[in-house]
Amino acid sequence: MQINELQYRALLREELRAAQALMLKSHSNLPANVTQAFDCIINSGGKRLRPALVLLSAHLCHADLERALPLAAAVEMLHTATLIHDDLIDHALVRRGARTLNAQWPPSATVLAGDLAFAWAATLAARVQDLTMMDRFAATLETICYGELNQMFKGRGVIPTIEEYRQRIFAKTASLFALATEAGPLLAGSPQAEIENLRRFGKLLGMAFQIADDVLDFMGDEATLGKPVGSDLRQGLITLPLLYYLEEHPADQRIQALAQTPPDEAHLQALIADLRSSHVAARAMSTAEGYIHEALDILQPYPPGPYRAALEEIAVFTTRRRY
């Protein structure tokens, strides 16, 4: 399945374009090369899942689109800001098939560029003109940063429990998905139970999305991924499929070793081959599919229609994607 065949992209084409236009505005005061670099990052796009989730949940709950649009842009800009700093921290040189900012600029400029993207995200979020939304937005940014710092100070060198892994991917990915899908009912003034339900939908989707991402790290291929295979392994990041591998091969010392010191290229390739020929990818994907089934149940009470269908399509796509 190609991303441009996804129904939600067609359904939301104009709105996603409007959200992108909001993201692109206002770099007029910056030097030309900085503006160009930002435009390039914003236009490179990616899947635009997060703004799509904001817009779809808004449609589902009949929220005001005029307020959902700046939030969609804010959520994607926040995601972009975290990627700029993540790529700097991970020394990633390629993202979405293009050179990262840190591959082009000194670290100091990349730090500031990420900060500016955070500032734009906050400005866009403020434009929603909703106090609860602003509060949720700030809390999500806090969760994401907590997660990253915790991972850095506790995570490396230590094998996490499955519960710690879950907390990590909630902070890293699912918290922003949850913000995106609670936005609709929140802006529509829906009952608290509905806000919590759609928040849970986003959380489950985000958890599944991150597990699929962790599997693709060694199962995907570089051309489709737009980034090198084995990036997580090179960083010594212990993800769910590796935890499953360790459960099934308790005598294999390589996972523990990986957590301490990333392996050299030959050992890495051997480990990737062993992971690929094991059942751990399938097992992790089945965990992800469990989340997706639970997420789809949450949509059941909603009357059928294009927006519910698009949310279902995104949910199903999450565990089937190859990039």
Place this chain on the structure above:
Amino acid sequence: MQINELQYRALLREELRAAQALMLKSHSNLPANVTQAFDCIINSGGKRLRPALVLLSAHLCHADLERALPLAAAVEMLHTATLIHDDLIDHALVRRGARTLNAQWPPSATVLAGDLAFAWAATLAARVQDLTMMDRFAATLETICYGELNQMFKGRGVIPTIEEYRQRIFAKTASLFALATEAGPLLAGSPQAEIENLRRFGKLLGMAFQIADDVLDFMGDEATLGKPVGSDLRQGLITLPLLYYLEEHPADQRIQALAQTPPDEAHLQALIADLRSSHVAARAMSTAEGYIHEALDILQPYPPGPYRAALEEIAVFTTRRRY
């Protein structure tokens, strides 16, 4: 004059303590060494000018203190976040007499710590529960980041005009002072003209404060400053006294050379000695005093009282401080 003799500290003691308590809350989920490092930064304090300005402008305009307090904490936390990233970028090892985060942690952890401080600032700002304030807060963060990026991409290697210098110090310092002093009338629902007047008061104060800072860089002494003398010169940063020096010594090639390549220690010390024995420090301080006179005029229409007196005291202190 010692900072602890300043009247505003006594007047605001309880409120500044309450603002600090808000800043310290909520690191419970972080590893102990991270919590400790943050507590240490927050407790090291500094002059607390920005939260004091928020609180004084709130008192002056009879704004709700319950909303001014989280904003005071938010403004100081935003300032702290920018310092964490600035020190990383400038490789500064000491601030307020204590080791900076980047002197203790790897760059990646310092980037994330700054991001988390931004997130806390946003959470505190959201707690003010005022949409206009949130908008102004996000816009100020944007101005600060724009200024830093512009400085990095345009500023170094090029001698700025005095107007460019003014724009830079507005973005870097005065924009946050302006936010702090417009907070009072904004939260009090004062007329637009009053909001703009007190915003201008903060801007003038901030401009004067930064000029004094730029002068202290070569006129101050290390023990009182809490950081090395000549830091700006080492970074090749061309500030107002250097622009005045260049005006008065157009044949002296050292300023242009400094902008391109920071000088070695012997040349640096010679330049500092020449700057000290010239009139440029006095001339720059007289520019700063001009701003302060204008700022004091803005306070004239307010009835005399402890809060107006404290604002006047801060204004006068700005150009007399030695640290």
